[in-house]
Amino acid sequence: MKNTTARILEPTRGGIEKEEQMTIVIVGHVDHGKSTVIGRLLADTRSLPEGKLEQVKRTCERNARPFEYAFLLDALKDEQAQGITIDSARVFFKTQKRRYIIFDAPGHIEFLKNMVTGAAHAQAALLVIDAHEGIKENSRRHGYLLSMLGVRQVSILVNKMDLVGWSKEIFDGVVKQYSEFLFSIGVKQVSFIPISAFHGDNLTENSSSAGWYSGLTVLQQLDAFNVPRPLEDLPLRYPVQDIYKFTEEGDERRIVAGTIESGTVCVGEDIVFLPSNKTAGILSIEEFSRPPADSAHAGQAVGVTLDTQLYIKPGEIMVKKTERNPCVSTRFKANLFWLGKAPLIKNKRYYLKLSTARVPAQVSEIYTVIDAAELSTTAQDGQVNTNEVAEIVVETEKPIAFDLAGEIEATTRFVIIDNYEISGGGIITEALKSSAEVLKEHVRQREFIWVRGEIRAAERQKSIGHGAAFVLVSGPQDTGKIAAAKAIESVLVKSGYNAYYLGVSNLLCGLDADLLFKYEDKGEHLRRLGELAHIMTDSGLIFIATASDIDEYDLARLRTLAEPVKTLAIHFGKEGTGALASDGFFLNNPSIDKVTAHVVDLLRKHDIVP
Amino acid sequence: MMDTLARLEAKSVYILREAYREFKQLAMLWSVGKDSTVLLWLTRKAFFGHVPMPLVHIDTHFKIPEMIAYRDRLAAEWHLNLIYGENAEALANKETFPDGNVDRLTCCRKLKSEALKKTISGEWPRYRFDHSLGKYVQDANTEGYTGVIVGARADEEGSRSKERYFSPRDRQSDWDVAGQPPELWNQFKTDFAPGTHVRIHPLLDWTELNIWEYIQRENIPIIDLYFDKGKGLRYRSLGCAPCTGTVVSSAKNVAEIIEELKNGKFVNIAERSGRAQDKEDGGGLETLRREGYM
DSSP: OTTHHHHHHSOOTTOOTTOEEEEEEEEESTTSSHHHHHHHHHHHTTOSOTTHHHHHHHHHHHTTOOOOGGGGGOOSHHHHHHTSOOSOEEEEEEOSSEEEEEEEOOOSGGGHHHHHHHHHTOSEEEEEEETTTOOOHHHHHHHHHHHHHTOOEEEEEEEOGGGGTTOHHHHHHHHHHHHHHHHHTTOOOEEEEEOBTTTTBTTSSOOSSOTTOOSOOHHHHHHHSOOOOOBTTSOOBEEEEEEEOOOGGGOOOOEEEEEOOBSEEETTOEEEEETTTEEEEEEEEEOTTSOOBSEEETTOEEEEEESSOOOOOTTOEEEETTSOOOEEEEEEEEEEEEOOSSOEETTOOEEEEETTEEEEEEEEEEEEEEETTTTEEOOOSSEEOTTEEEEEEEEEEEEEEEOOSSSOGGGTEEEEEETTEEEEEEEEEEEEOOSHHHHHHHHHHHHHHOOOOSOOHHHHHHHHTSOOEEEEEEESTTSSHHHHHHHHHHHHHHTTOOEEEEOHHHHHHTTTTTOOOOGGGHHHHHHHHHHHHHHHHHTTOEEEEEEESOOHHHHHHHHHHHTTSEEEEEEEEOTTSOOOSOSEEEESSOOHHHHHHHHHHHHHHTTSOO | OOOHHHHHHHHHHHHHHHHHHHOSSEEEEOOSSHHHHHHHHHHHHHTTTOOOSOEEEEOOSOBOHHHHHHHHHHHHHTTOOEEEEOOHHHHHTTOSTTTTSSOHHHHHIIIIIIHHHHHHHTOSOOEEEETTTTEEEEOSOOOOOSEEEOOOOTTSSGGGGGOOSEEEEOTTOOOOSTTOOOOBTTBOOOOOOTTOEEEEOTTTTOOHHHHHHHHHHHTOOOOGGGSOOSSSEEOSSOOBGGGBOOEEOOOOSHHHHHHHHHHSTTTTSOGGGGBGGGGSSTTHHHHHHHTTOO
16 A cells, blocks of 8 residues: 555556546535645645646745645635635546546635535545544534535545544544434444645555554545446436527427436337426437437436427426326425525525426425534524524425435425525425415415405496406517507407406506515516406406416416406417417417407307306 | 546536526627637537527737637638627727737736626627628627626636636626635526626536547537647647747647647646736736636
8 A cells, every 4th residue: 555656646658548537525624624635635646737836835935934735725815815715616636546626615614605515516525624623513514514415425534643643542532423423414434534634644645653544545535436327227307408499590499408317218208297297209319419319318418309399398307107206296395504694584485496497485384493513403483594404394386396305316406596696405305285275275265254345246247247357368578468468458348348457567566566576576476466366356347467478387376366257368479389278379479359359259158248 | 328528518518508598698708719619519519509699709809810710710600699899999009918018917907808898798899790791790789798608617727716607797797706606516596686797617627638538529620729730839728929828749639639638748737837927926817807807
């Protein structure tokens, strides 16, 4: 084992074919020596750019500071000034086995989100603990977060062994204490290496100072980590990232683009999209500048075309009917860590991203809040503070498809966006019953307590001469919806009916004035439109409004909210995009006369007007 | 089984599609160098042969002349929506290093950072390549870009090693290094406050060697300034003619460059060693990057 260094330094003649690359994060409490470990690894494996070491040494001399290997990493002036690592910086080096990208994660609590960013992209981790100072709160916090972030391979470097006289007793004490902590959070397999980064002991070479240690050096440990294999043997998960139809140069393909997170997909197979439950067959697998393929597998970013034109949206997950399917719900239980500047507040509207799905959401229950450093349960006051971990229930505004913590990580992890920023990350542990039932219950309750005047609905209808209805014109933006809605109002009023068109902007500048019109506000806007439709139609009106870019789920919600009256949904769209389950479909910018005639027909058919 | 290049490609494609999905006013910077040309190729991968966003080139008018010829040739061949921007005022007043009136860093700041900032924001004229006329015309679209895709790599130098895949810039294009938002798993910062924009870095995890291996594997047409044409000299990194030096090397093709990077003299010599502006103060490029340099 003495010859490790020599082996590393030997140039790899002829090159390593199909070279492996691995991402490692190095974490630990501030001042426990992470930067020194990396600086030393770079120097001892001669991975530094020519002249860099000398340059840094010269700078130290000039500033009358003793040279430290950690300075090699302080590429930014900010950090040199403060003497702490602020952000996760990447450094590159290689051994004979593979190339490494190493994230040097900050150990300061203030920069925890940067540590998390580094760790979330790593395939393995080195956690540094100062033997002299012992286990500190960030030693535990980082260990806990590594486990939550899904970093399965971890090695603990017990550093500064020279300061404790290479005492085996002290090393064993740290091993015992930290192992117990890891065991309590469910992490079992880790290794411990006694090192002195400052002197280079047990980094690239076994140290003679620790005769009692016969395990791996840090470098050998790195090479002993495995690059996780793509999940080809698991069920297909193909989160739809986008749907493309680039018509330039006569390209007719309608391509469903995505990255295969697990499993395989073959031409001719029957697939199903969740949560919409729509089915089709795979017509082709599309890739640019590659020979046509009959199949694609986990890890590949590809595209597929379908044998049936479906109206699906980004965020759905394409799976196989014959394999184990993900859960579909609007409620789930999860473990979450919170990094936001402002605390996570129960029942506040946020916006959630899970794989390629984006959906407004709120936290409806906070069960326990844990201080990740002490593993103590903190007071429950309906919020989760910065750097805390919690067990929560999330309610999304629309159903989403997901897997439970375990195998397929990409479809079990989510983030919460607060005020434009990723503020928390979570892992789903359990699916709960959907909230569509909750909305139906709300409408039942509403009918029950609704206070009416002396006039009954039937009397009102008799007096007005016709029934009430909610006419909704939906479709993409700028497709003639407003013109059509206005024309419907004109035709009905001129026929002597009591109809009213509400411009969306009237709603936005008044009732919706408190909404900021970020993505997560759209659901609330639609809820208000639905409730308003209920009030207006309760007064006997034929109420007409427009809505942009709504999906089946939005439409179902609006129909439920407008009950008990009938909702007549007219949808505009492009050819081949498929229609919402609506009461009439027209191509974008249709003939106004045709639309109005169709609406009048529908009103007659449903006995709303004579 | 996937190799490193396949993994890198898939991740970059994912990032490009995220950018296209989330940013309505999206543009890609194209310096015509090897990195941004690989980025352009990855864009065609992501969008199945199409390049659905404008390519923006910041023309300092001191670029090595072959670069501009290559730019216009590829734009015509691949039918690219190519736009260039410039600092017309600084050029007219000769406030440049080659004119001898300012130092290198100030020159970079004016001809690159400032030109980029004002081209992204739409405050200064943009010139679009009109394929039917075969020349550049002033672009009618003056809306600011909210997402700008850039080919920066983390291994280039210290400040780039701290970049995020999706990195917010404030109204002045400034970069708040210490206060960067977190990136978790494959979720990025795709939401941004009005007036700010986001730099997107699909190549962050690629090394110089990865770039050349990918060029070889995909047979990407690359500008020949990178190759020795008999004098034993070639460019390793491309920029403005007055500040970009050649390196002594007899690598005549992609395979020879790869061999040189793996086993030859460049194993431990930084790629930007031929760029003079990096050396003017302790961290010239860092200062520039905070102020909006690409």
